[in-house]
Amino acid sequence: MEYLSVVFTLPALLTILIGTFAGVVVGGMPGLTATMAVGLLVPFTYTMDPTLGLMLLGGIYCGAMYGGSIPAILLNTPGTPAAVATAIEGYPMSRRGEGGLALKTSVVASFTGGTFSVFILLLFAPLLARQALNFGPAETFLLAIMGLAGIISIADENTSLIKALLSGILGMIIAVVGTDDMSGSLRYTAGLVELIDGVDFMPALIGLFSMIQMLELAGQRDHAPIDTSALGGARKRAKLPKGIGKFMALGSGTGTVIGILPGEGATIAAFISYNFAKQVSKAKAMFGKGNPEGVAAAEAGNNGCVGGSLVPTITLGIPGNSVAAALMGAFIIHGMIPGPELFTIYADRTYPFILSMFVANVTFLIIGLAFAPYLARIALIPPSVMVPVVCAFAVLGSYALNQSVFDIYLMIAFAVFGLLLKKLGFSLEGLILGLILGPIAEGGFSQGMIIGKGSPTIFFQSEIAKVMWLIILVLLLPPLVSHIRRLRGTKAR
Amino acid sequence: MIRKLIAAGLAGTMLVGTAAFAADYPDQAVTIIVPSKAGGSTDTTARIFAEVAESKYEGFEFVINNMGGSGGQKGFEAIARAEADGYTIGMNFTPQMVAHVVSGRADYTLDSFHIMGNVAQDAGIVAVPKDSAIQSMAGLAEAAKGGDLTVSVNGIGSDDFLAAKAFEKQAGVTFNLLPTKGSTEQKAGILGGHVDAAFMNLSQMIAQHNAGDARIIAILTEARDASADQIPTAKEQGFEVYMSATRGFVAPAGIDAGIQSKLDAMLADVLADPAFKKKTAASKIALLPMSGPDYTAYLQQLQAETQEVYDAAPW
Secondary structure, three states: OHHHHHHOOHHHHHHHHHHHHHHHHHHHOOOOOHHHHHHHHHHHHOOOOHHHHHHHHHHHHHHHHHHOHHHHHHHOOOOOHHHHHHHHHHHHHHHOOOHHHHHHHHHHHHHHHHHHHHHHHHHHHHHHHHHHOOOOHHHHHHHHHHHHOHHHHHOOOOOOHHHHHHHHHHHHHHHHOEEOOOOOOEEOOOOOHHHOOOOOHHHHHHHHHHHHHHHHHHHOOOOOOOOOHHHHHHHOOOOOOOOHHHHHHHHHHHHHHHHHOOOOOHHHHHHHHHHHHHHHOOOHHHOOOOOHHHHHHHHHHHHHHHHHHHHHHHHHOOOOOHHHHHHHHHHHHOOOOOOHHHHOOOHHHHHHHHHHHHHHHHHHHHHHHHHHHHHHHHHHOOHHHHHHHHHHHHHHHHHHHHOOHHHHHHHHHHHHHHHHHHHOOOOHHHHHHHHHHHHHHHHHHHHHHHHOOOOOOHHHHOHHHHHHHHHHHHHHHHHHHHHHHHHHHHHHO | OHHHHHHHHHHHHHHHHHOOOOOOOOOOOEEEEEOOOOOOHHHHHHHHHHHHHHHHOOOOOEEEEEOOOHHHHHHHHHHHHOOOOOOEEEEEEOOHHHHHHHOOOOOOOHHHEEEEEEEEEEEEEEEEEOOOOOOOHHHHHHHHOOOOOEEEEOOOOOHHHHHHHHHHHHHOOOOEEEEOOOHHHHHHHHHOOOOOEEEEEHHHHHHHHHHOOEEEEEEOOOOOOHHHOOOOEOOOOOOOOOOEEEEEEEEEOOOOHHHHHHHHHHHHHHHOOHHHHHHHHHOOOEEEEEEHHHHHHHHHHHHHHHHHHHHHOOO
């Protein structure tokens, strides 16, 4: 109780408010990431009161995870990779004039996922962290495969299954560039220092989504007008669709669990939640065409990662993802070494920090709900204004990431190359999934093989692995069956 | 009028900037290139240095420029290429700095730098899961016979990797070596019992050791560490394996001798400052002050040793 009173003081509330708002903005700008924001601010918290410093960073983390969905829905330009799945459903909604509704769904789902995961963090952190340790490289490989199974679900009438799979493989091939962690040798880096760490997926994301969207907008002779009739309604009260709670719950649970696993990220969480939602949904055919259920699951999924990722971070000192790793730096700077001490000696800082994230979630919920009707109108901005502004941000964002001009060229290359692929009917979502998850799958596979001393049985040994194989089958089989049916159907005709 | 004044002012500063003499040094901020991301321990070291130096030396202002990635290579190259006017210095960390030279990937050599001195170190350690049967380095050597003991290191060519290779050579064993993407994966591997042992750094595992989640069986320095004096050295256990990650300051070679000696003296002075000691201790940074010449000799020896490992098994 006394910890609550630490949170509900004016400086603390103000700090959380500023952090969350800044987080939403950072998340919303393609190229600015939560990892970057937290990393840059860690040194500044050094001179701050430790508790307030952590609250600021926590607010940024929560806000950024939600913020990524705003441009994803309105402009089809996900602010973070974790919002790619949101864009798949959110942008078509926006084109239908349901942007307000999509934004609302996204903010409520983000809030649900975020709050649920912080509850879990507060109540069960030590217990769950121990469980997460059973998750080894072999299981990491399977998790990446689960994420990659999402490529199958991208395939629909517009993108054939073969083309979706090919784009996934293409993404993985691009991800091969860089240092091979297992041997230390360089793969296809062409002697460029910039490529030693491989192709950064942020310039790829900006090029493939933000830039291409703008190129397409600029290339349209007649601008398909957005159905504005629904916008007026959005100002009043667009009610969330019925039964959407189920999908938020699904995403929250999935996101939290994946967040807890060491080293896994929000992108996988969002895609797996999205994939689950598609399997469970009664309106499967609506997926890919603007189904709010998909937005709900994906957003609850990536925000569920926030609390989840802090579980192993603060109990064991094993950060759940890169943002959590940066946050851990802040703990260490203040002499709070993650471990049991955080809950004993430093309990008066740790608990207020955890509680502050509830406030952060409420803050972005209010921001999101209050601004949704106004933000939705962004979609109405004429292309002649929108295109140059977003392009400028795309260039700026690509540069800001590593302060590297090389990344700008990389982004432009992805845009040109991606536009070509898109026109040929390949799926860019598949490409980015392959690019992000390929290295995780590769790392898990090679490490699993080393630990298993060259025998692949390690991928089937543990109970977790067996359950995961089952889930992978469940994710893969139904779309395949329906695909084959469709093929048969067209042949019979 | 105002514009003209500003233009004149700008032209003036540019003139002064080109002629950097020890007498009027510094007349602008000194950039410290940190070849790693903001928030890490190298970055923290640089920031604490900047803070203390600014408070002690009037007129000095420091700007931290983080250039992370590629194992520090981007940052090292930038320091080596920087104009030798005393307004750019940088941090280095080992063994990555010499490893890039040895593997032939770096455009710089040790001669590209003026080595200012070392600041801190992070001792190498060997950790095992808490319920492991391995209790000592002799036990580790025994268990590794047969060649199927899985031991994780933080990437090929890292300090952990070099230490593991040195141990293999001394004990006459071969590990089933597991390269990882960093200490996070190594910690998860040890705490979850997925690997048999790990070569890591003290700061990465000391909290888990103290909490009883993992066990450090040896520290790879000459003497025991003051903050963890219950952990025996490898030397005490009969294995002459030494490794620690050092973090020091370097400058591009060729800076005016007057300016350079000013900077070197400042580094030594800050390192001896009580405020600096207090702040680094709070951030759990283990100081290991070394003078410029001493650190140069250390780096040269490290490069020779790394070369040996590389020649035996290049990466």
